[in-house]
Amino acid sequence: MSWPWVFIIYIPIGLATLAAIPALLPATQGKRGSVDVLGAIAVTAGIALAVYTIVSAPEQSLTVTLIEGVGAAVLLGLFLVIQRSVREPLMPLKIWKTPGLASANLAMALLGAAWIPMWYFLNLYLQQVLGFGAFASGAALLPMTVAIMIFMIGITARLLGRFGAKPLIVLGLAVLAAGVLGLSLVRADGAFVADVLPASLIAAIGMSLAYIPAMMSAMSGARPEESGLASGIVNTTYQVGSALGLAVMTAIATSQGATELGDLLKLTDGFQAAFIGAGVVAAGGAVLTLVLMRRPRQAVQEGPEKETIPA
Numbered sequence: 160m161s162w163p164w165v166f167i168i169y170i171p172i173g174l175a176t177l178a179a180i181p182a183l184l185p186a187t188q189g190k191r192g193s194v195d196v197l198g199a200i201a202v203t204a205g206i207a208l209a210v211y212t213i214v215s216a217p218e219q220s221l222t223v224t225l226i227e228g229v230g231a232a233v234l235l236g237l238f239l240v241i242q243r244s245v246r247e248p249l250m251p252l253k254i255w256k257t258p259g260l261a262s263a264n265l266a267m268a269l270l271g272a273a274w275i276p277m278w279y280f281l282n283l284y285l286q287q288v289l290g291f292g293a294f295a296s297g298a299a300l301l302p303m304t305v306a307i308m309i310f311m312i313g314i315t316a317r318l319l320g321r322f323g324a325k326p327l328i329v330l331g332l333a334v335l336a337a338g339v340l341g342l343s344l345v346r347a348d349g350a351f352v353a354d355v356l357p358a359s360l361i362a363a364i365g366m367s368l369a370y371i372p373a374m375m376s377a378m379s380g381a382r383p384e385e386s387g388l389a390s391g392i393v394n395t396t397y398q399v400g401s402a403l404g405l406a407v408m409t410a411i412a413t414s415q416g417a418t419e420l421g422d423l424l425k426l427t428d429g430f431q432a433a434f435i436g437a438g439v440v441a442a443g444g445a446v447l448t449l450v451l452m453r454r455p456r457q458a459v460q461e462g463p464e465k466e467t468i469p470a
Contacts, residue, residue, distance in 0.1 A: 195249035198241040202249070205234030206399055213406035217413050254381070254388055262452040263377035264396040266328050269444030270335070270373060271397040272404025273437045274366050277339045279405060280412060280433045281359065284345055288426055291351075299351055303363040310367030324372035324379070325452045331369025332445035338362025340438035343431045347423040365441070376452070404440060408433040 209231035216224045242248040255261055278300075285296040318327055341358030349355070377393035378386055409417075416422065417429025 193247050195241070195245055195247060198238055198245065198249040201234050201238040201241060205231050205238060206402070208234060210402045210406045213403065214409060217410050250388070250392065254385055254392065257382075257385070257389065258380040259376050259453065260380060260389060260392070262448065263324075263328075263373050264393055265451065266332065266369070266444055266448045267373045267377065267393050267397045268400030268403075269440055269447070270332060270366070270369050271399075271401035272407070273332075273335055273339060273441035273444065274362075275401035276405045276408035276433055276437045277342065277362060280408065280417075280430050280437075281342060281355065283417075284427070284430045285351070285355070287420065288345075288347060288423055288430070289349065289351060289355075299355065300359075302356060303359050306360050306363040307367045310364055311371060315367055315371050318368070319372050319375065324376035325448065327372040328369045328376065328452070329445050329449045331365045331367070331372070332441050332448060333365070334368060335362050335365030336438045336441035336445065338365055339434050339441055343434035343438060345427060345431060345434070347427040404437065408436050411436045 208227060212224060212227040212231055215227075219227075239252070242250055242252050282296055282300070285291040285299055286293070291299060315327065338358050338361030341361060342355070344358075345354045374390075374393055378389045381389035412429040412433040415429040415432040416425030417433070419425035419429075
């Protein structure tokens, strides 16, 4: 199949999801309100311009890059002003007073900034250096997918109940860093089993250990009526972190020769640089989570005694 099918394949999935909604989701009473259109436009434009600025920086003059960067900052600043002034903001700023939300979002952003670039450049390495076709490259990533499914479904939930979110996020990001840095050792004449498979499985395990705990930590301190907002913020943070991380790693890889399609050595050098950058991001995320994240506790009143339960 041709490349547009990577987008077309989602159409029947989306239609099937829409068709299943009436049967699977309970009916709830509606609420009249307004949509923060200006806020949505400002934050979307600001994030998009920030990503574009980073991606295009190696090919543009410093003056143009600075102008674009200032423009992105102005748009994001305008978004914050709008959130303070409108009656029904897209993101009420008081949500950031929720215990653990900021640190969990930081961990999630750095997780995306390390994981997605690793996945992207691993695909390029398999195809452009090792010579895998598109189907073979996708199949080569299936062991990572299987490892993620096994850990997320069968292991991470149990560990989360026993140790809490913070230790798993720190451990997961550290393991992810080890796996991605292991991929930075790939060679121009490498082989999948020796150079890719072991490190990629380690990275997948790290991602599996960190993702769900970071998601739960971001939502656990929110009030019930704010849980949807907290979930939306942390999911958006992951996507934004992924986009910014990929933009930065692309700039790094390009500067080290990743655009030299006819030179396997330069291609490999560029991919290695991207893996090193992603590994450093994951390691930094582990350190920042260890330092900044606090284990929130929710007070529960039961009779005359007051008990605190870890969130």
